[in-house]
Amino acid sequence: MNTCRAAVITAHNQPLEIQQVRIPDLDPGSLLVRITASTLCGTDIHRWHGPLPKGDSLPIITGHEPCGVIEEISGSRTDILGNPIKRGDRVVWSYVACGSCYYCSVALQPCICRGRASWGHNRADEHPFLLGSCAEYMYVPPECLIIKVPDEVTSASAAASACAYRTVMHGYDRLGAIKSHETVVIQGSGPLGNFAAAVAKDHGAKKVLVIGAPANRLEVSRRMGADDTLNIETVKDAKDRVEWVKGHTDGRGADVVIQCATSSAVPEGLRMLRDGGRYVSIGVSGGNAMVDIERIPQEMTFLNVRSGEPRHWLQAIDFLASRRDRFPFEEMISAHYKLDQINQAIDDMASFKVVKAAIDFN
Ligand SMILES: [Zn+2]
Numbered sequence: 001m002n003t004c005r006a007a008v009i010t011a012h013n014q015p016l017e018i019q020q021v022r023i024p025d026l027d028p029g030s031l032l033v034r035i036t037a038s039t040l041c042g043t044d045i046h047r048w049h050g051p052l053p054k055g056d057s058l059p060i061i062t063g064h065e066p067c068g069v070i071e072e073i074s075g076s077r078t079d080i081l082g083n084p085i086k087r088g089d090r091v092v093w094s095y096v097a098c099g100s101c102y103y104c105s106v107a108l109q110p111c112i113c114r115g116r117a118s119w120g121h122n123r124a125d126e127h128p129f130l131l132g133s134c135a136e137y138m139y140v141p142p143e144c145l146i147i148k149v150p151d152e153v154t155s156a157s158a159a160a161s162a163c164a165y166r167t168v169m170h171g172y173d174r175l176g177a178i179k180s181h182e183t184v185v186i187q188g189s190g191p192l193g194n195f196a197a198a199v200a201k202d203h204g205a206k207k208v209l210v211i212g213a214p215a216n217r218l219e220v221s222r223r224m225g226a227d228d229t230l231n232i233e234t235v236k237d238a239k240d241r242v243e244w245v246k247g248h249t250d251g252r253g254a255d256v257v258i259q260c261a262t263s264s265a266v267p268e269g270l271r272m273l274r275d276g277g278r279y280v281s282i283g284v285s286g287g288n289a290m291v292d293i294e295r296i297p298q299e300m301t302f303l304n305v306r307s308g309e310p311r312h313w314l315q316a317i318d319f320l321a322s323r324r325d326r327f328p329f330e331e332m333i334s335a336h337y338k339l340d341q342i343n344q345a346i347d348d349m350a351s352f353k354v355v356k357a358a359i360d361f362n
């Protein structure tokens with residue numbers, strides 16, 4: 001029986017164990033991928049602290065943002081563009097929607113498929129074992145769509161595209177075109193917010209404003225396309241932050257506000273939006289937030305975005321490759337660790353010392 005090393009959560013809030021986990025036999029159409037980098041996301045930390053609302057059953061291999069090199073393919077497969085894939089190709093791969101529930105087949109909204117398969121929460125002791133990204137290998141189910149990673153995109157950035165960046169692309173997909181006179185406010189200066197700033201700038205916004213903290217993250221925001229930034233550690237009153245946005249927009253408020261922080265930032269963000277504006281909510285896990293329905297902007301649109309469809313993985317990888325000379329994407333990955341240092345990486349993210357950690361396998 002072949003095994004590989006993996007970082008396994010065996011008890012909530014306890015150190016992860018590096019365990020030997022079984023490598024499964026491949027089903028037709030499936031792949032075995034040797035992981036080159038895995039990035040950690042806030043959801044991994046929430047899952048480590050305790051079960052998420054829909055419940056997790058331990059032990060699980062942590063991580064759902066993988067990039068890796070194909071080790072083995074069962075049968076012949078193509079990538080999302082129809083090109084053949086082969087052993088040695090560096091790839092990322094999409095989640096799998098069931099294709100037959102109401103959301104998949106009637107509403108055509110596979111991101112909210114009730115039978116969707118995703119990674120980082122599956123039992124490590126049940127077939128196919130390797131469905132978490134902090135492991136030397138991952139199993140890729142036959143239904144996943146495969147996206148090749150160009151040489152110019154690092155494995156850590158490609159891994160971050162597998163959750164954070166593709167969700168941003170999904171948000172812009174639903175938002176539609178940004179007009180050249182429009183001002184976009186981004187709430188949050190982590191990897192979601194800073195990637196969103198780059199896309200807003202690239203899509204032609206007149207002005208991109210990022211609101212976040214700490215100061216060094218906001219410096220990254222500026223290099224990622226922000227025309228101006230506001231530090232919530234120094235401007236502590238929400239009223240002053242709303243006034244800052246109004247001062248940038250002739251008193252109207254922003255045309256577009258994108259929430260890339262936590263859902264508790266929504267009420268403040270709505271106050272920054274002009275009447276008729278568009279609000280995109282991407283960040284999650286903010287606790288309870290109350291919105292006064294009488295005070296929301298008139299004629300506004302609210303988009304509550306979750307996850308992404310396979311094309312959003314492709315769009316994120318394409319953006320990283322084609323805009324690499326314009327934006328310093330690597331600055332969004334704030335620290336690199338080896339698999340043996342997984343508990344340090346988790347601690348550093350849980351204590352907010354590190355915004356986005358990458359586990360490197362090479
Ligand atoms: Zn994630």
Ligand SMILES: [Zn+2]
Nearest residue numbers: 098101104113
């Ligand atoms: Zn479905």
